[in-house]
Amino acid sequence: MKAAVFYSARDVRVEDVDAPSTIGPREVLVRPLWCGICGTDLHEYAAGPIVTPVSPHPLNGSTIPQILGHEFSAEVVEVGPQVSSVRVGDRVTAMPLLFDGECFYCRRGLNHLCVRMACVGLSYGWGGLAEFAVLPESTLTVLPDEVSDLQGALVEPGAVAAYGVDTGHVAPGDVVLITGAGPIGALASLYASSLGAQVFVSEVNANRRQLVRGFGVAEVLDPTTIDVPAFLKDLRQGIGVDAVIECSGNERALQTALASVRSAGRVVQTGLHTRPASIDPMVLSEHDITLAGTWCYPVTDFPRIVGLISAGRYPVEKVVSAQIPIEDIVSQGFDTLLDPAGSQTKVLVNARG
Numbered sequence: 400m401k402a403a404v405f406y407s408a409r410d411v412r413v414e415d416v417d418a419p420s421t422i423g424p425r426e427v428l429v430r431p432l433w434c435g436i437c438g439t440d441l442h443e444y445a446a447g448p449i450v451t452p453v454s455p456h457p458l459n460g461s462t463i464p465q466i467l468g469h470e471f472s473a474e475v476v477e478v479g480p481q482v483s484s485v486r487v488g489d490r491v492t493a494m495p496l497l498f499d500g501e502c503f504y505c506r507r508g509l510n511h512l513c514v515r516m517a518c519v520g521l522s523y524g525w526g527g528l529a530e531f532a533v534l535p536e537s538t539l540t541v542l543p544d545e546v547s548d549l550q551g552a553l554v555e556p557g558a559v560a561a562y563g564v565d566t567g568h569v570a571p572g573d574v575v576l577i578t579g580a581g582p583i584g585a586l587a588s589l590y591a592s593s594l595g596a597q598v599f600v601s602e603v604n605a606n607r608r609q610l611v612r613g614f615g616v617a618e619v620l621d622p623t624t625i626d627v628p629a630f631l632k633d634l635r636q637g638i639g640v641d642a643v644i645e646c647s648g649n650e651r652a653l654q655t656a657l658a659s660v661r662s663a664g665r666v667v668q669t670g671l672h673t674r675p676a677s678i679d680p681m682v683l684s685e686h687d688i689t690l691a692g693t694w695c696y697p698v699t700d701f702p703r704i705v706g707l708i709s710a711g712r713y714p715v716e717k718v719v720s721a722q723i724p725i726e727d728i729v730s731q732g733f734d735t736l737l738d739p740a741g742s743q744t745k746v747l748v749n750a751r752g
């Protein structure tokens with residue numbers, strides 16, 4: 400079967416690999432439909448291996464070369480004898496986090512923080528950027544007819560964005576700033592708006608500003624021409640916003656977040672910083688500000704996200720900026736997304752070949 404396989408930095412190959420030949424009693428063979436390229440995949444491509452294992456992964460023994468893809472919709476092709484929650488022909492989305500169920504965090508229901516966490520498409524035998532994959536039944540959520548194949552591939556990043564906004568305790572009527580309009584920031588703007596918040600988005604890239612402006616759910620600001628904290632404070636008689644969801648992983652954006660939030664407000668660090676950032680922690684004390692981080696999402700959240708999409712409340716498909724065949728994944732996927740002036744936000748790959 401055809402698959403996009405990570406070998407090392409700048410070395411992702413679309414090649415023929417052996418298709419799965421057996422499935423376990425509680426496993427499911429699926430045919431991926433659409434699969435997104437994630438920031439984590441980009442980091443692996445640019446500078447990896449980072450999270451892809453170079454020695455056998457403690458949870459499942461996987462090592463590079465690794466079939467990529469952890470944001471995908473799929474069709475069920477075959478089920479193991481003990482599988483009861485999905486049937487052949489069902490369309491599904493996969494919650495890709497794999498955990499041991501036994502560690503300190505797993506025993507407290509915090510499975511996304513498992514000390515032996517692995518992930519489909521990063522540290523597992525299979526991934527969504529291939530013609531077939533084998534997945535544990537427990538990872539699958541069936542997509543109702545109202546949710547398209549394309550939307551099904553956006554449940555995973557949709558859950559990341561939702562967890563960030565939820566951690567900001569965003570309530571109807573709140574004023575929220577989202578810094579960064581990459582895929583997660585763009586999705587966070589849709590989700591915060593669906594909660595009834597007034598949403599502002601700050602983004603330096605003109606193409607990304609234009610995409611989010613087109614959603615019609617947020618006022619979009621250019622931080623290179625506007626003093627964002629001053630603008631937002633002016634808007635509310637010097638108070639500032641109720642919550643900021645920092646989705647860029649950029650030092651200046653984090654500083655903007657802390658300067659824009661009101662006293663007793665919340666700043667959530669959802670974007671991943673790749674180097675240390677300098678902040679003035681005195682602001683946290685003086686203004687009773689909560690600075691929180693989020694990692695992935697609660698592993699139980701996918702049915703809820705699918706429900707929101709199904710109800711038309713969370714139009715995740717709006718963040719898609721390109722749909723490409725798997726053969727073009729390096730030139731039109733990875734290389735295009737790494738271009739800082741690039742025009743792409745979320746590229747979805749057709750893995751069917």
Ligand SMILES: [Zn+2]
Binds near residue numbers: 498512514
């Ligand atoms: Zn665990």
